[in-house]
Structure formats: C-alpha cells, structure tokens
Amino acid sequence: MDTTMDLRTTPAQEAFRLEARSWLAAHTPPPRSLPSLDTAEGFEAHRQWEQTMFDDRWSVVSWPEEFGGRGVGILEWLIFEEEYWRAQAPLRVSQNGVFLLAPTLFEFGTEEQRARFLPAMASAREIWCQGWSEPDAGSDLAGIRSRAVRSEGDDGWLLTGQKTWASRGAFAEWCFGLFRTDPEAERHRGLTYFLIEMSTPGVTVRPIPQIDGETGFAEIFFEDVFVPDGQVLGGVGRGWNVAMATAGSERGLSLRSPARYTEAASRLVDLYAHSLQTEPARAARSADAVAQAWMDAEAYRLNTLWTATRVLSGGSVGPEASANKIHWSETDLAIHRAALALLGPEAEFHGDGVDAPWLDGYLFALAGPIYAGTNEIQRNVVAERMLGLPRG
Amino acid sequence: MRFAFSDQQTEFRDAVRQVLAKECTTDHLRAAYEEPAARSPRWTTLAEMGVVGLTAPEDHGGLGLGMLDLVLLLEEAGRVALPEPLLETTAVVVPLLSELGGSGDPGGVGDPGGSGGVGGAWLDGIAAGDVAAAVGTISTDSPPIAGADGADLLVLFTTAEAGDGEAVPEVHLVDSASVTIRTVASLDPTRRLGIPHWTPKDDTRLASGATAREAIRRTADRAALSTGAELLGLTESMITMAAEYAKERNQFGKPIGGFQAVKHLLAGAQVKLEFARPVVYAAAWALDEGEPHASRSVSTAKAYASDAATEAARVALQVHGAIGYTWECDLHLFLKRAWALAEAWGSASEHRQRVLDGLVAGA
Ligand SMILES: Cc1cc2nc3c(=O)[nH]c(=O)nc-3n(C[C@H](O)[C@H](O)[C@H](O)COP(=O)(O)OP(=O)(O)OC[C@H]3O[C@@H](n4cnc5c(N)ncnc54)[C@H](O)[C@@H]3O)c2cc1C
Numbered sequence: 001m002d003t004t005m006d007l008r009t010t011p012a013q014e015a016f017r018l019e020a021r022s023w024l025a026a027h028t029p030p031p032r033s034l035p036s037l038d039t040a041e042g043f044e045a046h047r048q049w050e051q052t053m054f055d056d057r058w059s060v061v062s063w064p065e066e067f068g069g070r071g072v073g074i075l076e077w078l079i080f081e082e083e084y085w086r087a088q089a090p091l092r093v094s095q096n097g098v099f100l101l102a103p104t105l106f107e108f109g110t111e112e113q114r115a116r117f118l119p120a121m122a123s124a125r126e127i128w129c130q131g132w133s134e135p136d137a138g139s140d141l142a143g144i145r146s147r148a149v150r151s152e153g154d155d156g157w158l159l160t161g162q163k164t165w166a167s168r169g170a171f172a173e174w175c176f177g178l179f180r181t182d183p184e185a186e187r188h189r190g191l192t193y194f195l196i197e198m199s200t201p202g203v204t205v206r207p208i209p210q211i212d213g214e215t216g217f218a219e220i221f222f223e224d225v226f227v228p229d230g231q232v233l234g235g236v237g238r239g240w241n242v243a244m245a246t247a248g249s250e251r252g253l254s255l256r257s258p259a260r261y262t263e264a265a266s267r268l269v270d271l272y273a274h275s276l277q278t279e280p281a282r283a284a285r286s287a288d289a290v291a292q293a294w295m296d297a298e299a300y301r302l303n304t305l306w307t308a309t310r311v312l313s314g315g316s317v318g319p320e321a322s323a324n325k326i327h328w329s330e331t332d333l334a335i336h337r338a339a340l341a342l343l344g345p346e347a348e349f350h351g352d353g354v355d356a357p358w359l360d361g362y363l364f365a366l367a368g369p370i371y372a373g374t375n376e377i378q379r380n381v382v383a384e385r386m387l388g389l390p391r392g
Numbered sequence: 393m394r395f396a397f398s399d400q401q402t403e404f405r406d407a408v409r410q411v412l413a414k415e416c417t418t419d420h421l422r423a424a425y426e427e428p429a430a431r432s433p434r435w436t437t438l439a440e441m442g443v444v445g446l447t448a449p450e451d452h453g454g455l456g457l458g459m460l461d462l463v464l465l466l467e468e469a470g471r472v473a474l475p476e477p478l479l480e481t482t483a484v485v486v487p488l489l490s491e492l493g494g495s496g497d498p499g500g501v502g503d504p505g506g507s508g509g510v511g512g513a514w515l516d517g518i519a520a521g522d523v524a525a526a527v528g529t530i531s532t533d534s535p536p537i538a539g540a541d542g543a544d545l546l547v548l549f550t551t552a553e554a555g556d557g558e559a560v561p562e563v564h565l566v567d568s569a570s571v572t573i574r575t576v577a578s579l580d581p582t583r584r585l586g587i588p589h590w591t592p593k594d595d596t597r598l599a600s601g602a603t604a605r606e607a608i609r610r611t612a613d614r615a616a617l618s619t620g621a622e623l624l625g626l627t628e629s630m631i632t633m634a635a636e637y638a639k640e641r642n643q644f645g646k647p648i649g650g651f652q653a654v655k656h657l658l659a660g661a662q663v664k665l666e667f668a669r670p671v672v673y674a675a676a677w678a679l680d681e682g683e684p685h686a687s688r689s690v691s692t693a694k695a696y697a698s699d700a701a702t703e704a705a706r707v708a709l710q711v712h713g714a715i716g717y718t719w720e721c722d723l724h725l726f727l728k729r730a731w732a733l734a735e736a737w738g739s740a741s742e743h744r745q746r747v748l749d750g751l752v753a754g755a
C-alpha cells in the first residue's frame with residue numbers, strides 16, 4: 001500500500017511518551033546526583049538505577065517482554081530516549097550490553113544464550129564490557145593476536161592474550177571479546193566472538209585512568225581462561241561477521257540516540273540566550289557556531305527518523321552507519337566546543353560548578369572521533385563502500 | 393510517523409530523472425550557455441509530463457500537488473543543472489498565484505486564482521508550458537532577479553508608502569512584454585539575471601499590506617527550500633563526477649581514488665550530503681503541513697544544503713586537479729550553479745542566524 005510522509009507521532013506514541021515522562025519524573029534521581037560511573041561507588045549507584053528502571057520495565061523498552069522489555073518498536077525507543085535525556089537521567093552503565101551486545105545476541109545468539117544473558121543484562125545484574133582492542137590492534141582490528149585454543153575433552157576453549165581500552169572493564173562482570181581461533185587462516189577468517197565471565201580464573205584486570213583521572217577503561221589480561229562452547233557467539237571462525245554486526249549498532253542506530261544531542265543542543269541555546277544578557281560580545285562571536293551545532297543535532301534527529309523508517313520497511317543499514325558515526329561524533333564536539341566558547345574563561349572550571357558538565361561533556365566528546373572505529377577509518381569506509389573508490 | 397516518500401512520488405522522480413538524463417546533458421547545458429532561454433523543447437516536455445504545472449490547481453491544468461511532491465523533482469533539476477526556471481515558476485510563482493486567489497486587491501488585477509482572473513490565465517499558461525516566470529524584489533538595493541531575462545511573467549515585490557509614512561509591502565503581477573529588462577551577466581549565463589525597469593501601477597497590484605507581507609514571507613520560504621532541493625542534486629552530481637574521475641585518473645601508477653587524502657575529501661562531502669537530504673525533505677513536509685516551525689525547518693534546510701554544496705564544489709574541483717579548472721571539463725557547469733544557489737534566497741549564515749533568533753525568541 002502506498003503511504004505518504006508524516007512526521008507526526010501517533011496518539012499511541014504520544015501516550016507512550018507521557019507514560020515514560022511521568023515515570024521518569026517520579027523516579028529519576030536529581031541531575032548529576034549520582035557519583036561518576038567511572039568509580040566503584042558510582043558504578044554500583046548506576047547499577048541500582050538500571051535495576052529501578054528494569055523493575056518497571058523501562059530499561060530495555062524495545063526488547064520482547066520475555067526478556068524484560070515492552071516489545072515496542074524503534075520509533076517508540078527513540079521517543080523513550082527523548083524523554084530519558086530530557087529528564088537528565090543518569091548515563092547508562094549497561095550501554096555496552098544493552099545497545100551493542102544485545103542486538104548482536106538477537107541476531108546471532110542461540111535461544112539458550114538469549115535466555116541466559118538478556119534478562120540479567122536488562123536488570124544490570126550483569127554488566128558487560130567490550131574486549132576488542134589490543135595494544136597492537138586498534139584501527140586494525142583484524143590484526144588482533146589474543147588467541148583461543150581448543151581445550152580438548154572439556155567442550156571449550158582456553159583464551160590467552162591482552163585486551164585494552166575496555167570501557168567499564170574495571171567493574172564489569174562480563175566481557176564480549178574477539179579472539180583468534182585459527183592462527184593459519186587469513187586475518188579476518190580465523191576469529192571467534194566469545195562471551196567471557198570476568199571472574200573466571202586467569203582473568204586479570206588493570207584499570208586505566210582516563211584523561212579526566214577516572215577509571216573509565218581497563219586492560220584485561222587472559223591466561224588460559226576457560227570458556228565453554230556455549231559461550232561462543234555466532235559460530236567458531238565467524239567472529240568477524242558477528243563483530244561487524246556489533247560495530248554496525250555502535251556506529252548506526254543503536255548506541256547514540258539523537259536525543260542525547262538534541263537535548264544538549266537545546267541547553268546550548270539556553271546558555272547562548274543567557275550569554276546574550278551577560279556577555280553580549282562573546283555571544284555574538286559564537287552565534288554562528290551555536291546555530292550550526294543546534295542544526296547538526298536536528299539533522300541527526302531527522303536522519304535517524306529517515307533511517308528508522310527505512311529499517312521498519314525492511315531495509316538495512318550498511319555503510320551509512322559510518323557516515324552516521326562521523327556525524328554524531330562531530331556534532332557532539334561542535335555542541336561542546338560552542339558551549340566552552342560561550343563560557344570563556346569559565347570554561348576551564350572543573351568540579352561541581354553549574355557549568356562543569358560542559359567541560360566533562362567536552363572531554364567525553366573528544367573521544368567520539370576515536371572510539372567505535374576512528375573517524376578516519378569511517379571516512380575510508382564511506383569512500384570505498386558508498387562512493388566505490390578503490391581499497392587502499 | 394513515517395519519514396519516507398510514497399512509491400508514487402519516487403516513481404515520478406525516476407521518470408523525470410530518465411527524461412532529464414536524455415534531454416539535459418552537458419551538451420545541452422553548453423548550448424544553453426550560448427543561447428540562454430527561459431523556455432525550450434525540454435520545458436515543453438516537462439510541462440507535458442505535468443512537472444511544470446505540478447503545483448497548479450487541477451482546474452488550471454495542473455496536478456494540484458505540493459512541495460513534498462515537488463522537492464524530489466527539484467533535486468533532479470539540480471542533478472542535471474536544469475537551465476529552465478522550474479524553481480521560480482513551479483515552486484514559487486504558482487503557489488503564490490494559487491494562494492492569492494480571491495484576495496484580489498480593489499483596483500488590482502483581481503481574482504487571480506479564480507478561473508476568470510488574470511492570475512488564473514497565467515496559471516493556465518504555466519501548466520501548458522507557455523509561460524516561464526521569475527520572481528524578485530524591486531528596490532534601490534535589491535539584487536538582479538534570476539530568470540528575469542526571458543521570463544514571460546514577473547512577480548515583483550515592492551514597498552509602497554502609506555499616507556502615514558508607513559511602509560506597505562505589495563505584490564505585483566507583471567507581463568514582461570510591458571517592461572524593459574536590463575540584463576546582468578552571471579558567471580552562469582543560464583541564470584539569466586535581469587533588472588526590470590518598472591514602476592508599480594495600480595493595475596498590476598495583486599496584493600498589498602498584511603496579505604502581501606504574508607505572501608512574500610511564504611514565497612521566501614518556498615524559494616529557500618526549493619533552492620536547497622536543487623542544491624542536493626547539484627551536490628550529488630559534483631561528488632559523483634569527482635568520484636568517477638578519481639577511479640579513472642592514475643598517478644604514481646594507481647587510481648588517485650586509492651589515496652587517502654582524496655578519499656577523505658570525498659567522504660567528508662558525502663557525509664554532508666547524506667545529512668542534508670532528510671533536512672530538506674522534512675522542511676518540505678513541514679511547509680505543506682503548515683507546521684508551526686516550518687520556517688525554521690526551511691532555514692535549517694537551506695543552510696545545510698548550501699554548505700553541503702559549497703563543500704562538494706570545493707572538493708570536486710580539488711579532486712579533478714587542473715582539468716577541473718578548464719572550460720572543457722563539464723564540472724564548471726555544476727560548480728557555477730552551486731555557487732550561485734548557495735547564496736540565493738539567503739546564505740547559509742543568514743539562515744543560521746534566522747534559526748538562532750527564532751530559537752532564542754522561543755518561536
Ligand atoms: C574513550 C574510549 C573508549 C574505548 N572503549 C573501548 C572498548 O570498550 N573496547 C574496545 O575494544 N576498545 C575501546 N576503545 C578503543 C578504540 O576502539 C580504539 O582506540 C580505536 O579503534 C583506535 O585504535 P587506537 O587507539 O589503537 O589508534 P590507532 O589505530 O593507533 O590510530 C591512531 C591514529 O591513526 C589513525 N589511523 C590508523 N590507521 C589508519 C588508516 N588505515 N587510515 C587512516 N588513519 C589511520 C587513526 O585514525 C588515529 O587517528 C576505546 C577508546 C576510547 C578513546
């Protein structure tokens with residue numbers, strides 16, 4: 001059937017929005033009241049918040065009900081995200097699991113794996129980290145050396161090697177990682193995607209303080225760590241394919257919903273309006289950058305709706321996910337850079353001041369063009385797969 | 393919520409693309425550079441397909457459709473750098489004439505949208521492919537009007553002075569046969585810039601006062617959005633030309649498209665295009681629906697499309713090297729149009745300012 005464009009939400013979607021809004025209003029802790037999630041104390045506080053959401057089925061709205069969700073569609077999820085960011089609710093400590101691993105489990109997992117892992121992920125009883133990068137394999141992910149060898153007679157594998165930069169790795173219970181199972185195979189071929197419990201003997205974690213001094217990521221050392229066959233995701237030797245599905249979620253529709261940016265952009269406009277009164281000359285110099293940052297967020301919102309409609313009509317997201325990743329990471333930078341320019345000398349104030357979130361946000365935004373595959377690598381993908389330029 | 397075009401809309405787009413690929417090649421563009429004309433056999437073809445009269449009411453021979461239907465066709469016009477005034481005629485003047493129907497000013501041309509009025513006759517002519525229109529402002533410092541040279545119909549905005557000294561906006565409908573037009577050279581001759589020598593008369597006035605002000609405002613929105621849509625098509629063409637060239641041209645023993653510096657230039661332009669597109673489409677929808685923030689959507693669209701095109705033009709030329717700097721290479725036919733349209737109907741920074749002012753005012 002031929003249908004026309006309509007950018008309005010339906011009454012049912014608005015009802016869903018109101019339900020989410022009123023729940024969040026009643027339950028969300030005051031903005032920035034939880035300790036940083038990159039501390040042991042903050043990690044637990046954020047875990048508790050996820051549990052609170054889970055209790056009322058708000059932690060994973062788009063998942064089927066059997067796993068703790070509400071079975072709503074992608075548009076409703078976007079609406080929920082709008083309300084979540086509008087309420088200035090806490091950062092999602094479970095984001096690696098919920099936004100990255102879960103879509104991959106839905107696509108590649110066995111029934112047993114879904115039943116085993118998804119509910120515990122939804123309630124944040126088990127928090128996941130991502131073990132992909134290694135000291136010698138960053139952009140060149142297929143160059144990883146950590147390996148898994150068959151543990152004969154035990155129906156499993158022994159993992160050895162080193163992962164690094166694992167966000168939330170210092171405190172997480174589980175890790176999804178890529179390991180080389182066939183040292184003979186060509187680079188992309190011999191990889192396998194494992195689900196690893198961090199408390200398994202042989203796993204050692206060394207926290208790494210980030211640029212802000214907090215323990216945002218960690219190194220993980222593996223020494224003959226036993227992982228049973230049931231914790232291979234997507235088949236032995238199929239790790240690269242499975243990982244690319246996860247990466248698609250990371251760059252595409254799942255990890256960074258537009259609400260994060262539209263909300264920050266609207267706070268940027270508030271900051272600009274305030275500066276017009278207090279520092280008019282500085283405000284005038286920033287006007288163009290403020291407007292551009294606001295529009296970048298708006299463009300991201302619209303592009304997401306455009307993509308979501310395509311996905312709902314049976315389409316898929318290919319190399320556009322790379323364009324998407326470039327855009328969201330640059331938008332985040334543009335928003336925060338504009339805010340710091342408006343703050344002027346106050347931009348460097350750190351700590352609990354009202355404006356400190358802009359600086360924290362800027363530091364975080366600076367990582368955007370690096371993680372989830374650097375923007376240089378994404379530009380290669382756009383050039384090669386969207387424009388057909390030769391691989392080089 | 394559904395953010396996609398209907399099958400009918402994309403099928404019409406495909407049909408127009410096919411026709412223009414044959415009837416508006418770069419050879420045709422070069423011919424138009426030599427002899428710019430408002431109407432051509434191609435214009436007649438487009439009229440026969442219903443494209444020219446797309447927005448005109450059905451009882452004037454049109455299809456009675458809106459900006460959302462037109463926006464994809466304007467993108468196609470941009471893709472081939474169509475020299476004819478589809479934007480001015482179909483996207484701007486037709487909706488204006490249709491809208492001012494019945495609001496005829498006492499002493500003015502009256503009943504324009506109605507079947508009998510002067511405006512109605514112009515609508516009939518447009519849908520039939522016999523009339524090309526141009527639109528612009530007449531004042532001491534207003535820029536030359538695109539398409540004025542050779543247009544059949546001019547829609548002119550002026551400001552009259554009321555008895556109390558207050559400025560009163562007016563919309564006039566002027567048969568170009570009744571005025572002389574001083575041509576102004578554009579870098580892109582198909583722009584056919586001109587300044588009409590004309591003074592307002594009672595019998596050309598279509599609207600004045602609040603009605604005119606509102607009509608002018610809506611015209612500016614439609615024109616900015618439509619310009620943005622053409623810029624999308626131009627942007628895609630420039631990127632495609634450069635990417636194709638980068639696959640063929642060898643240096644250091646391999647295609648230059650394999651060099652990362654070249655890849656990243658083109659990828660950057662492509663990302664801008666990807667994100668400009670939904671912004672333009674959403675603005676078309678907002679205008680048709682009379683959404684409260686439609687003007688802001690339009691400004692966002694024009695700013696995004698202008699910047700995407702400016703970037704693509706710069707990148708495409710750089711990727712071509714010296715050959716791109718020649719008259720012989722077709723690229724300049726697209727660059728020049730892109731440069732002109734990026735500034736037309738409000739530059740990117742003007743529109744950004746408009747967006748920001750509106751946001752701060754809480755509008
Ligand atoms: C905050 C943060 C969180 C992270 N979280 C995780 C996590 O949870 N799990 C995980 O596995 N990893 C994580 N990472 C690591 C991230 O995936 C890598 O940093 C990223 O893949 C880049 O690898 P690298 O740091 O080794 O840089 P390198 O690959 O050494 O790159 C350095 C520079 O060289 C450029 N470069 C490299 N190769 C090319 C090329 N072919 N063409 C052009 N330029 C090139 C890069 O773009 C970059 O600018 C995180 C990183 C950060 C900053």
